Amino acid sequence: MSSIPADGEPPVAPAALLSIEALRVCFGGPARAAAVADVSLAVHPGECLGVVGESGAGKSLTFLAALGLAPAGAAVSGRVRLGQTDLLAAPEAVLDRMRGGRVGFVFQDPMTSLTPHLTIGAQIAEPIVRHRALARRAARMRVLELLEQVRMPEPARRMRQYPHELSGGMRQRAMLAIALAGEPQLLIADEPTTALDVTLQAQILALLAHFKRERGMGLVLITHDFAAVAGVADRVAVMRAGQLIETGTVREVLKRPREPYTRELLSASAEPFAPNPAAPPGTSGAAPAVLAVDDLEVRFAQSVGGVRRRWFTALEAVSVTVAGGEALGVVGESGCGKSTLMRAALQLIRPHRGRVQWLGQDLLGLPARRIRRLRRDLQLVLQDPLASLDPQLSVEQLVGEPLQIHEPSLSSEARRVRVHAMLERVGLEPALYQRRAHELSGGQCQRVGIARAMILAPRLLVCDEPLSALDVRAQRQIRLLLAQLRRGQGTSLLFVSHDLSLVRHLCERALVLYLGRMVELAPTAQLFTRPLHPYTRELLEAIALADPDLQPARLAKVALGEPAAPLERPGGCAFRVRCAHATALCAERSPPWVSAGEGRWVACHHFRLWADGMLSP
Amino acid sequence: MLLLGSVVTGRPRRFGPRSRYTRAMLGYALRRMAGIVPVLFILLTVSFFVIRLAPGGPFAGGRALSARTHAELEQRYGLDRPLGAQYVAYLRALVHGDLGPSYSIRGESVGALIAAGLPVSATLGAAALGLALLAGLPLGLGAALRRDGLLDRGLAAFAALTLALPSFVTGPLLALGFGLWLRWLPVAGWQAGAARYLILPAVTLALPLAVAIARLMRASLLEVLNASYIRTARARGLGRARVLWRHALRPALVPVVSYLGPAATYLVTGSLVVETVFELPGTGRYLVQGAIDRDYPLVMGMVLVYGTLTLVANLGADLLHAWLDPRARHEPR
Numbered sequence: 001m002s003s004i005p006a007d008g009e010p011p012v013a014p015a016a017l018l019s020i021e022a023l024r025v026c027f028g029g030p031a032r033a034a035a036v037a038d039v040s041l042a043v044h045p046g047e048c049l050g051v052v053g054e055s056g057a058g059k060s061l062t063f064l065a066a067l068g069l070a071p072a073g074a075a076v077s078g079r080v081r082l083g084q085t086d087l088l089a090a091p092e093a094v095l096d097r098m099r100g101g102r103v104g105f106v107f108q109d110p111m112t113s114l115t116p117h118l119t120i121g122a123q124i125a126e127p128i129v130r131h132r133a134l135a136r137r138a139a140r141m142r143v144l145e146l147l148e149q150v151r152m153p154e155p156a157r158r159m160r161q162y163p164h165e166l167s168g169g170m171r172q173r174a175m176l177a178i179a180l181a182g183e184p185q186l187l188i189a190d191e192p193t194t195a196l197d198v199t200l201q202a203q204i205l206a207l208l209a210h211f212k213r214e215r216g217m218g219l220v221l222i223t224h225d226f227a228a229v230a231g232v233a234d235r236v237a238v239m240r241a242g243q244l245i246e247t248g249t250v251r252e253v254l255k256r257p258r259e260p261y262t263r264e265l266l267s268a269s270a271e272p273f274a275p276n277p278a279a280p281p282g283t284s285g286a287a288p289a290v291l292a293v294d295d296l297e298v299r300f301a302q303s304v305g306g307v308r309r310r311w312f313t314a315l316e317a318v319s320v321t322v323a324g325g326e327a328l329g330v331v332g333e334s335g336c337g338k339s340t341l342m343r344a345a346l347q348l349i350r351p352h353r354g355r356v357q358w359l360g361q362d363l364l365g366l367p368a369r370r371i372r373r374l375r376r377d378l379q380l381v382l383q384d385p386l387a388s389l390d391p392q393l394s395v396e397q398l399v400g401e402p403l404q405i406h407e408p409s410l411s412s413e414a415r416r417v418r419v420h421a422m423l424e425r426v427g428l429e430p431a432l433y434q435r436r437a438h439e440l441s442g443g444q445c446q447r448v449g450i451a452r453a454m455i456l457a458p459r460l461l462v463c464d465e466p467l468s469a470l471d472v473r474a475q476r477q478i479r480l481l482l483a484q485l486r487r488g489q490g491t492s493l494l495f496v497s498h499d500l501s502l503v504r505h506l507c508e509r510a511l512v513l514y515l516g517r518m519v520e521l522a523p524t525a526q527l528f529t530r531p532l533h534p535y536t537r538e539l540l541e542a543i544a545l546a547d548p549d550l551q552p553a554r555l556a557k558v559a560l561g562e563p564a565a566p567l568e569r570p571g572g573c574a575f576r577v578r579c580a581h582a583t584a585l586c587a588e589r590s591p592p593w594v595s596a597g598e599g600r601w602v603a604c605h606h607f608r609l610w611a612d613g614m615l616s617p
Numbered sequence: 618m619l620l621l622g623s624v625v626t627g628r629p630r631r632f633g634p635r636s637r638y639t640r641a642m643l644g645y646a647l648r649r650m651a652g653i654v655p656v657l658f659i660l661l662t663v664s665f666f667v668i669r670l671a672p673g674g675p676f677a678g679g680r681a682l683s684a685r686t687h688a689e690l691e692q693r694y695g696l697d698r699p700l701g702a703q704y705v706a707y708l709r710a711l712v713h714g715d716l717g718p719s720y721s722i723r724g725e726s727v728g729a730l731i732a733a734g735l736p737v738s739a740t741l742g743a744a745a746l747g748l749a750l751l752a753g754l755p756l757g758l759g760a761a762l763r764r765d766g767l768l769d770r771g772l773a774a775f776a777a778l779t780l781a782l783p784s785f786v787t788g789p790l791l792a793l794g795f796g797l798w799l800r801w802l803p804v805a806g807w808q809a810g811a812a813r814y815l816i817l818p819a820v821t822l823a824l825p826l827a828v829a830i831a832r833l834m835r836a837s838l839l840e841v842l843n844a845s846y847i848r849t850a851r852a853r854g855l856g857r858a859r860v861l862w863r864h865a866l867r868p869a870l871v872p873v874v875s876y877l878g879p880a881a882t883y884l885v886t887g888s889l890v891v892e893t894v895f896e897l898p899g900t901g902r903y904l905v906q907g908a909i910d911r912d913y914p915l916v917m918g919m920v921l922v923y924g925t926l927t928l929v930a931n932l933g934a935d936l937l938h939a940w941l942d943p944r945a946r947h948e949p950r
């Protein structure tokens with residue numbers, strides 16, 4: 001399609017594909033504030049518009065309302081034109097022809113956004129039959145083609161599967177295939193990468209960029225994260241509380257933001273490679289171990305068809321220690337065994353082999369009563385705070401509950417004092433103390449979760465993806481809070497995440513897992529500057545940077561295909577199917593876990609080739 | 618049930634997972650069916666001992682019998698033997714399809730009584746369930762589609778009314794209206810094959826069920842219509858009707874299907890009342906009468922019939938659920 005001038009100026013010549021003028025969306029009468037207030041935006045053919053804002057900013061609603069998909073009860077006014085059609089005045093039948101035909105949608109969370117009782121093939125075929133009027137046979141061929149284009153592994157098999165049988169990344173690919181099926185001129189992607197692994201995020205973004213280029217489509221990328229738009233978008237619009245705050249080219253907005261709010265959001269998409277003041281060096285290894293895991297192996301029985309069973313090794317030969325006061329990050333994509341490691345360390349599942357020691361005591365075989373007492377010193381913060389909080393209890397009661405259990409002798413007055421002090425430390429205002437969990441925002445919920453865990457002053461805090469459900473700004477705040485609490489109380493931290501950049505900010509050391517095996521263990525600073533394992537390198541490359549000068553090139557290097565599935569663990573080095581450096585040796589023998597000096601450990605046959613910095617993995 | 622069938626066949630054949638699921642589900646259904654036998658066995662065993670532990674005996678109440686007659690009767694029916702022996706004898710007969718003689722209805726075997734009454738009760742139950750689904754599903758659907766509309770508010774008011782009126786009130790009221798005043802339908806009684814006699818009892822029995830199904834359908838459809846995948850379907854340019862038919866209906870039916878188990882229980886207890894009110898020669902009265910008279914074989918026969926019915930209804934509900942929702946299916950190997 002038409003070319004976009006190199007300096008990033010909005011193209012003038014072609015008419016806008018979609019133009020939104022003074023769009024207003026209100027719920028419940030004019031007295032309430034508008035959910036979207038006088039937003040004017042335009043998307044041109046072949047152009048990507050990034051729309052950035054926190055949840056509740058009205059960014060998705062703007063585009064849903066523009067295409068007549070606003071929830072019932074919304075009053076929509078303004079002017080929306082798609083080509084020559086006035087969408088707000090158009091009858092439903094015309095809108096139906098536009099939706100899926102000229103405009104494709106990719107929604108967040110494909111698990112809930114795909115119809116559970118229809119196979120994905122059937123769902124992809126729907127817009128084809130509806131908008132392209134293909135015969136059934138031809139439609140079927142087209143479905144296969146589309147699945148191949150979105151790099152779905154084994155498309156012919158996946159086509160006949162239901163959404164719940166696919167992994168998160170595959171579901172998002174299916175969603176993308178549905179959106180592309182009607183051959184739209186405009187694709188609207190609403191948080192397409194949220195809740196995905198870092199590697200998958202990069203792949204989905206790269207796919208979007210690829211389709212935009214290849215098909216000359218217009219693309220609207222709605223996200224809370226500037227890093228997601230930096231590599232794809234041509235122009236960026238920033239929204240807050242229903243209003244357009246700032247628009248401009250990517251470079252203008254990301255490099256020279258005019259509005260303070262934009263600047264604040266940008267600083268939250270923190271520079272992952274900047275020097276990290278949060279992790280003071282030299283704390284690791286000095287203090288005696290709080291938690292020591294030795295040669296751990298965890299297997300799960302997979303019942304296939306309810307009868308035949310086979311064993312799936314989720315974790316193998318994992319040994320690692322967390323020193324007193326140390327923060328250890330455990331990183332890897334989903335299915336790498338990081339959550340299994342956490343659960344085994346907490347005695348929530350029984351390992352097949354190996355030992356877990358807590359303060360030098362063997363945890364395995366300890367009576368349940370003793371373990372329960374130990375739990376006090378070993379607290380947990382989970383990914384979905386809302387699900388783990390009792391909806392009946394107020395914030396104050398929730399945070400007081402652990403005290404009630406572990407220190408029953410405390411008077412209610414003394415308890416209240418401690419609860420209030422804790423709530424203050426996690427930055428929750430007194431006005432919130434009597435609220436229930438569902439009345440809080442995601443970030444506030446997570447603060448309650450942290451307050452609950454920290455009120456007993458545990459020796460070790462275990463966090464399982466505590467930030468991945470949050471906006472970047474809330475992520476940053478919680479991250480800072482965790483760092484501050486940890487240093488204040490000398491608590492050790494076991495931090496499980498798919499996101500290396502978070503680990504980098506919180507932890508002194510990081511352990512990288514791949515398909516249940518340790519591949520690298522190193523101080524985080526060195527892990528970032530000189531990764532020894534090719535997989536670590538891949539993880540680092542997948543991190544999106546909020547820098548329009550660097551990110552497009554990084555994204556261009558990302559492989560578009562799905563990573564190898566965890567169940568099909570190959571012999572030799574498990575990473576070899578994805579590794580660019582694999583040799584015959586890698587297929588033959590699995591690499592040993594060896595020390596690389598400076599407290600670094602790695603499992604790769606060839607790491608010495610690049611350990612001296614001459615070569616990069 | 619008609620409606621259920623057509624929704625289910627509405628699924629795509631070309632992208633269907635076909636045989637792998639069909640086979641897995643068939644295996645699952647067979648396993649569950651086999652599982653019914655031990656459950657029934659336990660049910661029968663527990664009932665056998667519990668009714669005998671209850672105070673009183675078959676020939677204790679009613680006419681005063683001389684001690685000799687009493688002993689003779691007990692001997693005739695084997696009641697003088699030890700409990701364990703009685704139990705073994707009962708099971709042995711049961712395996713051969715013999716449910717034993719009735720104590721209270723002279724000269725009749727329990728098997729014959731059930732054979733006479735069950736067709737009536739089964740017809741009544743099936744008719745009531747059919748009516749309830751036929752009325753409840755479309756009503757719930759309509760109420761959900763026009764929320765707070767006339768139908769929706771009418772349904773809410775009607776629901777409150779039916780909940781307040783038990784069937785021993787609605788039954789006679791209907792009989793009064795349609796039987797005595799309008800003279801359209803017989804007030805009571807039964808003639809095999811004559812639908813006229815079936816209508817009033819079936820409607821009486823179906824009313825609360827229809828209301829419950831309508832309200833369930835309404836609530837679940839409203840919830841489903843709010844789901845993200847409905848929005849995705851709309852974003853594909855599918856019209857409202859198609860989205861409703863293909864994407865919303867099946868998930869919305871899941872709670873209704875889960876309700877079929879409890880509905881079967883309701884039908885059993887409800888038919889006791891309705892059969893009495895309309896003087897139907899069904900099996901309902903046997904359960905009550907058998908329990909009062911301590912007619913052990915009759916009670917056991919009823920336990921067997923209703924137990925099987927409830928278990929099969931629940932199994933049916935589970936299978937339908939799996940059919941509607943692939944996530945509830947048992948993975949093929």
Ligand code: SF4
Pocket residue numbers: 533534535573574575576577579580581582583586591603604605606607
């Ligand atoms: S051992 Fe071989 S395949 Fe594995 S990471 Fe190292 S170079 Fe790659």
